[in-house]
Amino acid sequence: GAGVSQSPRYKVAKRGQDVALRCDPISGHVSLFWYQQALGQGPEFLTYFQNEAQLDKSGLPSDRFFAERPEGSVSTLKIQRTQQEDSAVYLCASSFQAGVLYEQYFGPGTRLTVT
Amino acid sequence: AQTVTQSQPEMSVQEAETVTLSCTYDTSESDYYLFWYKQPPSRQMILVIRQEAYKQQNATENRFSVNFQKAAKSFSLKISDSQLGDAAMYFCASDSGGSNYKLTFGKGTLLTVNP
Numbered sequence: 001g002a003g004v005s006q007s008p009r010y011k012v013a014k015r016g017q018d019v020a021l022r023c024d025p026i027s028g029h030v031s032l033f034w035y036q037q038a039l040g041q042g043p044e045f046l047t048y049f050q051n052e053a054q055l056d057k058s059g060l061p062s063d064r065f066f067a068e069r070p071e072g073s074v075s076t077l078k079i080q081r082t083q084q085e086d087s088a089v090y091l092c093a094s095s096f097q098a099g100v101l102y103e104q105y106f107g108p109g110t111r112l113t114v115t
Numbered sequence: 116a117q118t119v120t121q122s123q124p125e126m127s128v129q130e131a132e133t134v135t136l137s138c139t140y141d142t143s144e145s146d147y148y149l150f151w152y153k154q155p156p157s158r159q160m161i162l163v164i165r166q167e168a169y170k171q172q173n174a175t176e177n178r179f180s181v182n183f184q185k186a187a188k189s190f191s192l193k194i195s196d197s198q199l200g201d202a203a204m205y206f207c208a209s210d211s212g213g214s215n216y217k218l219t220f221g222k223g224t225l226l227t228v229n230p
Contacts, residue, residue, distance in 0.1 A: 003159075031216070033217060033218075035218075040222070041222055041223075042119075042206050042208075042220030042221050042222050042223050043160075043206070043218070043220050044220070045217040045218065045219070048216075048217055056217065059217070089158065091158075091160065093160075095216075098216065099216060102216075103162050104162070104216075104218065106159055106160035106161075107159070108157065108158050108159045109158045109159075
């Protein structure tokens with residue numbers, strides 16, 4: 001497909017487990033964003049990559065959250081020792097180039113439920 | 116820090132009628148972009164329309180138009196000739212300026228279209 005894909009679409013984790021969420025951006029897109037969307041809220045920025053470089057991780061809520069994009073394409077968001085407050089939809093977005101003129105294309109998200 | 120406020124949690128409109136969704140924002144940037152995104156129940160966010168702050172002319176995309184009032188920091192979305200497919204969550208967003216272009220979102224307005 002031509003769009004941003006994310007996997008898994010749904011993830012249930014017991015509190016304390018580690019999880020890994022995957023994002024496949026549109027081929028050739030340089031910029032990649034992760035957002036967290038709590039129930040009934042708008043998405044909130046987590047982190048931003050330009051190619052493989054993580055240029056902004058100011059939105060990561062704690063050191064349990066870690067993101068990588070080692071080859072400048074696929075990205076993984078890892079959450080260690082999950083807590084109930086981590087329950088949310090995690091959205092990935094990519095854009096062709098860095099710059100606000102380039103539209104961010106969003107994936108369908110991964111809904112994480114921590115029990 | 117940027118903030119985006121959507122004061123209408125829910126709105127409804129009759130099919131073929133016009134509806135306006137409100138948004139206010141606060142930013143210290145001198146130039147910035149504003150966006151309206153649509154999130155249908157499938158969760159994939161779609162860009163509806165965007166406005167560059169230094170352009171005085173309001174953006175228009177087919178049935179969607181904005182009323183941008185920079186001094187009042189207001190950015191409302193007007194949907195004309197509403198269709199059943201317009202039913203979704205609508206998020207107002209601003210970019211951060213600077214070099215990472217992350218988006219700051221409001222909490223959203225749930226639009227229902229009645230046949």
